[in-house]
Amino acid sequence: MKQKLKIFIGGIRNYLSVQFKKYDEKWPYLILIVVALVVVIGGINLFVELTDTLHTETLAKYDEQITDFFISRRNPKLTDYFLFVTHVGDVYGYLVVLALTILVSTVVFKRWRYVGQVVLVLFLASVSNMMLKRAIDRARPGIEHLVSVETLSYPSGHAMSAMAFYGFLIYLFYTFRMNKILKGLAVLFLIILILSIGISRIYLGVHFPSDVVGGFIAGLIWVFFCIFLFNIIEVFRRDPKT
Template identity: 55%
Template sequence: MYAYIVATTLAAIFFFFKLRNKKFILQLLGVLILSALANLALKEAFNRARPTIDHLVVVETLSYPSGHAMSAMAFYGFLTYLVFQIKMSRLLRTFLTLVFISLIFLIGLSRIYLGVHFPSDVIGGFAAGLIWIAFCIILFNIIDLLRQKKMRKNQAEEEENLETG
């Protein structure tokens, strides 16, 4: 939880001060918060108990899908998408992509290592996170297209008013 707060804050600072882009901040927050809520709903729907082996950490919630794996995929996966929306060097883009993919994989692996998830829980979390990213990207692109269409319509109406006015 704290890692996401720090990572989101750093990303927000970069997006706001370097790129002057509030939209990316809102999108990232939306993806993270809504994926957490979706994970809670999925856990209740599947109602799967955790592994019965001794856990290296104490966890009381249901097992499937892994919330950590889903959040990692949603958060770092969406950051990977955003990296491809920003102008930057190919080397930096590749480096950031590899870092984000590594974090996703290692977070999922850690859940299995700690004994709090079955491998299928982590795979399910990854799949749910990936589906969530795809849904959000499509939704955000549709919203952008509708905004652009509305702006073009407003511009055309203004030009028409100037010509007739």
């Protein structure tokens, strides 16, 4: 991605040099960041527009069928597992993972920037989730809840944060130079964790399946934006012209 960004930035510079006799070398980076923000805002607006389907009978039917599928399979062992993973997707779970991230980043990779990056991704997902919940204002499922909840339903905060936080960790593992088998196992573990956190919210009766899918999509938007943003910053830092 960094190489493609360099080529794209070079193209913007060539265009600016033709249009303007003098311009700041930082302009191409600012233009890219603004474009990325516009894309994210547009994606979120489209996401909100698509939520009109939440009121359709077809989606309600699928929500009910999928929910019934998981509810009918409740048993003590599964309940213990999904209670555990849903707590991993809570505030205290992220604090533990952040502590591990700090340890690995400083001791193994000796780079604090990874900590700042994952914190920013989680922060953006959390704040935008609260805003989306208030904008859409969907009530929780009217079935038995196995955990207590106080906020609105759509999109699922657990699913959105899990996709954003652990999804970005998947990207980081992908960029690390490490044993391919260990890298593959780490990525597989994180994928299973993301899916488990999402499913746990349906199993525990606190979210509709569409809440979880919506949370995954919204979280993925922030993952792509942050990957793009951090790569732009890295290219900017190494650019001799700035």
